[in-house]
Amino acid sequence: MPVYDTYSKRKKRLAGLVPDVYTYDSIPLGLRNQIVFIVEDIVSGVFGDRQSESVYDYLSRILSREWGTKYLVAHGEHIDRDEEVKEAIRSVTDADYVLDIIELLLKTAQNHAKDERNQVTTKAKGALTHYIGELNHRFKEHGVGYEYSDEQIIRIDSQLLHSEVVKPALQLLSEPGFEGAHDEYLAAHEHFRHRRYKEALNEALKAFESTIKVIAGVRGWTINKGDTANKLVKACMDNGLFPSYYQSHFSGLTNLLVGGVPSIRNAEAGHGQGAVVKEIESHIVAYTLHMTAAAIVLFVQSYQALPQVQTLPNQ
Template structure:
């Protein structure tokens, strides 16, 4: 009989495997393949029949792979479609997967280039082209779909980049998740992972609230493990942060040199208090993706510092 996959077992397996990643690298998966293909068709629809993006994409991929056809189909669009959906799951080869990533990058690149060309031609003819706004919006949709699905890539500055290769993720987010895999920080780990899930789903207000909860949970665990009797479970973030200084988790000699640290630590709950944990009132509130991303990174940096300083993980 298989062992029950309890939370503790999943967490231990994740820690043992060093798997703290919040994004997968492969496979693309049937759902995302379909959503991306539908967006490719939206881009394709901006251009005339003889100037289709998917046809250009199929030709470019044939050249890159070094084959006369992708899936033995004479029609270029059909050749691409059959090849695109023929992903070997759940374990595509590295070469197969890399070419699908190249296809995503090329679709965005070709679409944007063709839209810019149409805009220039329209300008010369003193007419107006709507291609660029439509294609730019489609590229944004591609990024949103990948993020929502937990697929760790984004199209930025003309290239498809791996999210986990970015400095902030590699040097802050991932090490924080690794430290939170310690069973002591179970609640904070859940809350911070929930924040990531809410970010992927574009629930930015909930993301910020979960970040604040995770931050407070980390301090409460440290206080409990260190035996700080003056820290209560109901204390707000401001009192919890004061306790860090009062109990010299941040040594006195560091406090003078690191005056900015207190501001950084206070920044994590401050964004939550101002933006997410109080009612919106009469006017609907819209929290930006940029603010939520900033809060994720700020909270991770603060928790990474505190857990490392506490020597509990």
């Protein structure tokens, strides 16, 4: 079903009532109800009526186990599983639990649609893509800072940064050879969403270093397995990843990369905490994730612009 630009929406925009700052800890009832409609459409459109009951049962069993509860809602034993899932979306107080439900359903639906044995029609696959787009639109519409991308819910701190930096980085890391860095960067966002900030910093640095190691490996540059980000960046510069006449121009960027992602991680997450527990601010972690994405885009695009490696024919 299309998203309509209703009179009430236009009126709110004109009155300046549309949220321009994202929230993360609460999901309004209106959005919860819209998520229920999306869930119903996905289950019926992708799985069909004959499988709908088993899909809701699967969601209930998996998430009850993960949450450590008997049912998703207090009176779950008295209602059918489909109503249990929908009631959980509408009523659970923890916003992360709502995100758990929609993320698990979408991942399950995408895997189901990919399996040719299930004979999911092209129309149904297209509808699933549409529903994901609608979900992401509804998040933005309500000022809730999340998006479903690359088979997981990720947190968005700036729509501009997300569109211009994070998404291009994920797209570039989807290329063959960069799977490890891709998974590490997504893991950083997963940790960030669940407020595991130290783990997010560690995964961000790993993604940055893995990206450079892949490039160096393909190009045959000499690096060591335990090289730090500083040495890896230097290897790229020494081997002409950036044109030599841009050397001075990129020196500031190199300093930022060497002194940014690695240093934040090393200072905040890489050493013992001593007697005082160190708290990492969420905005510092968000900055690091965005800087990591920008660095990945720069390095991979520069790598792609290099002449292909010439291989000698067998003698």
